[in-house]
Amino acid sequence: MNIRKIYLSFINFIFICSYSFGQNYSVSGVNFDEHIYQKNPIEVLKSKYLNNQGIPTHEIFLKNNGIVKNIISNEIIPIFKITIDKKQISYSNNKINEIKLAEILNVDFYIQRIKKYKSQNSAENIWDGRVYLENNNLIVGGYSSKYNERPVGKIDLENNFIRPIEQQFAEQFPILNIPPDEILFDPFSFKLLQITQNSNDIVEEKTDEYLPIQISNEIGNHLQNMQFDILIDEKGMTLILNAKVSDQVIKISECKILESDIIDVINSYRPELIKGCIQPGNGEIETFIxxxxxxxxxxxxxxDIVIQEIKTISTEYENLEVIKSDIEIDGKFNDWHNVKGTSDFKGDRISYLYPNPDTDLLEFKVTNDDKYLYLYSRVVGAHGRTGEKGRYYWYAYIDVDSNPNTGYSPTRDDNCYFGIPIGDDCEAQFEFIGNKFVKTFFGFSGVGAEKEVLEGKLELGPSFYSATDRNGNKRDKYKIEYVNRDGKRYITHDYTEGTSEDIIIALSADASEVEMKVELKGFLKDVNGNPILSKGSIIDIAVGVEASSDYYNSDDWGADSSPVLYGYKIK
Known part of the structure; x- marks a missing residue:
């Protein structure tokens, strides 16, 4: 389809690799005796970092490894973001002079945390691999442009990275270019870190947090079920963020538009659209931070962000489920402000990929009603942006049975992504080619191929992404992409225009956000006539984005994936 096929032109090379680690395992033909932990290895490692009460804590882990942050300054800045037609606003000297508030296309809010600190050592996240638990062992999977994900070592009982791979293959795995003594596994956050001496230099750390943000009361309890709303006060020329807690409406932040400093102005991306995708606004659009x-x-x-002098909230209110937002696919996104999701690190990329902001995911959210699944993502740049002949793909990976052995594995398949450790049974997707929206479409990977999908009689089971193996041999089960249109079902392929009428998407006016509405019955039925997805289904789901980077004058692709949302119930 894309980067996958570009990545993975295999040479005739025997790469021996056992995925099931028992008493020993083999990587690149080298056998290693493998210690089987008598207890959960995560708990074993945590037990090395006990506080004075004998309790394992992350604080002791950080202290023992010299990565305690000695804070010099810590601040949070409230940020408002408005998107508007260029003709409806004037500005100069870092201030807005005039604006027609009624013409604002989208308004958003986030907080920026700026922390300055000193630390004996610095700890950077390692994106070129991951740790996973298999047969009670902590295995390090390394990512390679040629070999996808492969086990390249382990974390032992002393939290040392042991690399049983022959040196001649190390160049294929960027993680193996890191000195082993600089690699540390954090058992509390389940992250791989690179630890280097910092000489107590001042470090500045910036992070952004989007709605719904977490707020606490004065005694440190997180307030649950807050409902956020951004208001536009035209008379006062002010943007206001309010939060409703029980029967209280509390002003969190405001922005006097004609007085506030402009942090940045961004020219918005406006692709060519066909049926199946909408985007608010016309002409030249600008986004003001x-x-x-x-x-x-x-x-x-x-x-913690703390609200002072808040009235006591009843326990009954604290325990209520958040009322679902009614999602309208209109490109305005205020209806997503109170939907919780998962956040993804800015700048998390594999070494051999281009740092493409248009594929750098920041957020992923899911909600549903009786008939539809609603999906949302935010990127640093713009969804769908490509060069003149570029390509852009967005995928929601859905494990419908919480079984990694059905569907295909996006981390292990011959033609796949990194870092999504689920069995991908179904997908909802969209595609842009040459700055033009081409289509939305479904994917299914299970037993069988085109025939089964066209008949609408599907069977979950082990499958593959590609129709052929790395030697070019045809497979009998692989991922099929299809669209539903005019009461019929069609197989679709890359570059084929024509959207699935039961999947529609909308871009925000600046294209940094996208929302998707997917009809549940579009995922079809199994051989017994039962819907693959329906109310009551419990799924594991993640999103992945990939694109060529010719817009940025690079021949390399960019790609990213979100953390997996496990156990989402379609209520």
């Missing part, structure tokens, strides 16, 4: 101010009831206590 403005600095706001917190209300005097908001303070920062350690890392």
């Amino acid at each position: 403005l600095e706001g101010k917190f209300s005097n009831r908001i303070s920062l206590v350690n890392d």
Whole structure:
């Protein structure tokens, strides 16, 4: 389809690799005796970092490894973001002079945390591999442009990285270019870190957090079920972020538009669209990033945002489920502000990929109603942006039975992504070619291929992404992509125009956000006539994005994937 096929032109090379680690395992033909932990290895490693009460804590882990952050300064800045037609606004000297508020296409809010600290050592996330638990062992999987993910070592009982791979293959795995003594596994966050001496230099760390943000009361309890709303006060020329807690409406932050500093101005991406995708606005669109101010009831206590003098909230209210937002696919996105999701690190990329902002995921959210599944993502840049002949693909990977052995594995398949450790049975997707929206479409990978999909009688089972193996031999089961249109079902392929009428998407006016509406029955039925997805289904789901980077004058592709949302129930 794309980067996968570009990545993976295999040479005739025997790469021996056991995925099931028992008493020993083999990588590149080298056998290693393998210790089988008598206890969960995560708990074993955590037990090395006990506090004075004998309890394992992350704080002791950080302290023992010299990565405690000695804070010099810690601040949070409220940020408002407005997108508007260029003709409806004027600005100069870092200030907005005039604006027609009624013409604002989209308004958003986030907080930026800026932390300055000193530390004996620095700890950077390692993106070129991951740790996973298999047969009670902690295996390090390394990512390679040629060999996808392969086990390249292990984490032992002393939290050492042991690399049983022959040196001649190390160049294929960027993680193996890191000195082993600099690799550390954090058993509390399940992350791989690279530890280097920092000489107590001052480090500045910036992170952004989007709605819904976490807020606490004065005694440190996180307030549950807050409902956020951004208001536009035309008379006062002010943007206001309010939060409703029980029967209280509290002002969190405001931005006086004509007084606030402009942090940045971004020219928005406007692709060519056909049926199946919409985007608000016409002509030249600009996005303004403005600095706001917190209300005097908001303070920062350690890392918590705290509301002062809030009335006691009843336990009954605390335990209520958040009322689902009614999602409208209109490109405005205020209806997503109170939907919780998962966040992804900015700048998390594999070494051999281009740092493409248009594939750098920041958020992924899911909700549903009786008939539809609704999906959302945010990227640093713009969804769908390509060069003149570029390509852009967006995938929602869905494991419908929580079984990694059905469907195909996006981390292990011959033609696949890294870092999505689920069995991908179904997908909902969209495609852009040459800055033009081409289609939305479904994917299914199980027993069989085109015939089974066209008949609508599907069977879950082990499958593959590609129709052929690495030697060019035809497979009998592989991922099939299809569209439903005019009461019929069609097989679709790359570059084929024509959307599935039961999947529609909308881009935000600046294309940094996308929302998708997928009809559940579009995922078809199994051989017994039962829907593959329906109310009551429990799924594991993640999103992946990949694109060529010719817009940025690079021949390399960019790609990213979100963390997996495990156990989402379609209610």
